[in-house]
Amino acid sequence: MRIDIITVLPELLTGPLDHSIIKRAQQKGLVEIHIHNLRDYAFDKRHTVDDYPFSGGGGMVMMVEPIDLAISDLKSKTGYDEIIFTSPDGEMFSQKMANQLSCLKNIVILCGHYKGVDQRVRDHLITREISIGDYVLTGGELAAAVIVDAIVRLLPGAISDEESALTDSFQDDLLAPPLYTRPAEYKGWKVPDILLSGNDREIEDWKIEQSIERTRKLRPGLLDE
Numbered sequence: 182m183r184i185d186i187i188t189v190l191p192e193l194l195t196g197p198l199d200h201s202i203i204k205r206a207q208q209k210g211l212v213e214i215h216i217h218n219l220r221d222y223a224f225d226k227r228h229t230v231d232d233y234p235f236s237g238g239g240g241m242v243m244m245v246e247p248i249d250l251a252i253s254d255l256k257s258k259t260g261y262d263e264i265i266f267t268s269p270d271g272e273m274f275s276q277k278m279a280n281q282l283s284c285l286k287n288i289v290i291l292c293g294h295y296k297g298v299d300q301r302v303r304d305h306l307i308t309r310e311i312s313i314g315d316y317v318l319t320g321g322e323l324a325a326a327v328i329v330d331a332i333v334r335l336l337p338g339a340i341s342d343e344e345s346a347l348t349d350s351f352q353d354d355l356l357a358p359p360l361y362t363r364p365a366e367y368k369g370w371k372v373p374d375i376l377l378s379g380n381d382r383e384i385e386d387w388k389i390e391q392s393i394e395r396t397r398k399l400r401p402g403l404l405d406e
Contacts, residue, residue: 182285182336183213183259186325187251188292189230189243191216193322203330206339214329219243222250231295240296248291248302255289264289264308266298267321267328271310274328278311282328283335290328292321354403358391 186194194216197203206212220228223244230248231241252264262285272278282288291298291307303310313324333339361372375387396403 182211182283182332183215183287184329184332185215185217185255185259185261185287185289186292186329187217187219187248187255187289188320188322188325189219189294190292190320190322191218193320194326197323197326198329202339203333206333206336209338211336211338212333217251217255219247219251222247222254234296242296243294243298243302245299245301248298249306252289252291252306259287261287261289264291264306265328266291266293266303266307266310267312267324268293268297268303268310269312269315269317271312274311274313274331276331279328279331279335283332290321290325292325294320353392354396354406355392356395356400356403358388358395 188194198214198216203212203214207214219230223230223246229244231243234240234242255261263282265288267290291302311324311328313327318324361376365372365377373387375384378384393404
């Protein structure tokens with residue numbers, strides 16, 4: 182898989198994308214992640230990528246030309262399944278979406294910044310808009326890092342124990358059950374007896390019951406869906 186990220190602040194991404202599972206996935210050749218500085222596609226002396234909105238008001242708007250040049254340059258070298266824009270008013274990111282994106286071969290992620298982007302970018306260059314929540318960040322770099330992390334960890338071979346990813350919260354529209362490890366008792370706090378019983382079928386039934394109960398209590402909307 183190849184992921185190209187277009188940003189005005191590359192340094193915000195180099196750290197998060199060079200550690201842990203994402204780093205190992207790159208070393209294994211499971212994913213290529215390329216970060217592109219949008220200012221490299223602005224050709225005035227100051228490498229300007231934003232300007233005042235025609236509508237007036239506060240804030241700056243990312244210009245259409247450098248974004249078009251950046252995306253066109255990438256598309257001239259590689260075919261892309263999705264060109265994603267990170268935006269607070271986009272489609273809400275979910276585990277289901279992460280699963281879908283992890284099956285693609287090549288994607289571009291454009292990180293929003295300033296007040297937003299020229300609408301012509303969204304109308305003519307973007308294939309999908311994604312939000313990681315109903316709030317506004319300084320830029321889309323952190324959102325892009327979240328999306329990439331959620332995708333990469335699903336790639337076969339990225340996690341040594343692939344079953345671990347398949348039993349994460351939201352994979353089956355339920356929250357994960359409670360987890361325990363050694364010691365079996367600490368300060369009088371005991372691990373549920375069922376988990377020490379060795380009865381695999383009863384343990385699995387308990388996990389399902391706990392998942393449903395936790396979902397009903399914490400995220401009832403998931404059961405409605």
